[in-house]
Amino acid sequence: MSSSNKPHYEADPNKVDYDEGNNRWTFKPRGLSIIWGNDRRYWNLPDQSSFAVDRTLNYDMDYDQRSEALSGPHWKGDGSSISSDKACPATCRVPAKALNIIWGNDPRFWQWIKLSEVETRSVGFDEGARLLQVNWIEVTGKLPTTMFNVASTTKYEVYYVMKFQVDAFGWHSVPIKFKVRLNGQETAKNFVLESYKEKHDVWHEICGGEFTVSKNAAGVVEFGMFEVKSEWWKGSVVLAGWSEDDVSQSQQTREETSYSQPRHIEETSTEAKLGETKLKRVEKEAESKAPSGSTRESSRF
Structure with a gap:
């Protein structure tokens, strides 16, 4: 687990999912070890409660669908x-x-x-x-x-x-x-x-x-x-x-x-x-x- 007083982020194994039916592993952002990941000058990891943590990518999507899924939310002008x-x-x-x-x-x-x-x-x-x-x-x-x-x-x-x-x-x-x-x-x-x-x-x-x-x-x-x-x-x-x-x-x-x-x-x-x-x-x-x-x-x- 990572510690906030360390510059690098250590992977959280609880943020890795396994789909037994499709024999597929899905690594969420916090399921990866990231050098400098705890330093907000370089990385800004999603909060534990944010939807981005639970958002997964379906690898059966075509290219355009994957791009849209990865693009994240956009700001609509007010x-x-x-x-x-x-x-x-x-x-x-x-x-x-x-x-x-x-x-x-x-x-x-x-x-x-x-x-x-x-x-x-x-x-x-x-x-x-x-x-x-x-x-x-x-x-x-x-x-x-x-x-x-x-x-x-x-x-x-x-x-x-x-x-x-x-x-x-x-x-x-x-x-x-x-x-x-x-x-x-x-x-x-x-x-x-x-x-x-x-x-x-x-x-x-x-x-x-x-x-x-x-x-x-x-x-x-x-x-x-x-x-x-x-x-x-x-x-x-x-x-x-x-x-x-x-x-x-x-x-x-x-x-x-x-x-x-x-x-x-x-x-x-x-x-x-x-x-x-x-x-x-x-x-x-x-x-x-x-x-x-x-x-x-x-x-x-």
Whole structure:
């Protein structure tokens, strides 16, 4: 049995099941010995009472079914956390809890944290989603265009409010894809986020694209950030939320905030090109490794 004052976790034999009818052994997470398993900086084992302890994998499932069973619970955005006063023509802010986060309800991968009063005053959010570690990043959301209440055609820029912690890892390996879609028209850009680690524990507004809203136009703007092509693990960042700014007013707004200067895709053209090259290589490798009839691709956006 493991001891909380030891860094490594020793397997609990009570967490191993045997199915005599099918001659099959099933090892739950706590039925395995894990080096550094008792150190929450590296591992976060399920609680003894959590459903994850009792969740087993049926090896008679096909590949897609096994993937779904292993994926764990996801966080479904709570639209009620977007206050009604967000209906303004200049700026709209969406807290992390109003976003859909794959793996977001599994504390092994994501955790909800309270932001300090200073941070709340600075970024406008009082809570954030902390990414511990994951190899499938998929964060999405949507807003009706009627929320923007524009008097004339207006262009908006999309920003993700994020903070990279001092031990952030895995962000150099592959580019993150940012998508924006409005009424069927989609744009996508890819770039590597490694450089944001240079100023760790500082809030950044990372540009994720743009869209245009016309007066009285009905529709839904969808947005998301993804890295689902590779199997590279990434972690130690905090996502406070999502914001969009009227391009005509954003420059003045940013000069008055304590955010770091936004990095637009155009300002990192060399990095973006490198990211595109890496993405194509990773996609090719993923396709060659994927089991027959399967694909490592998001179907939610």
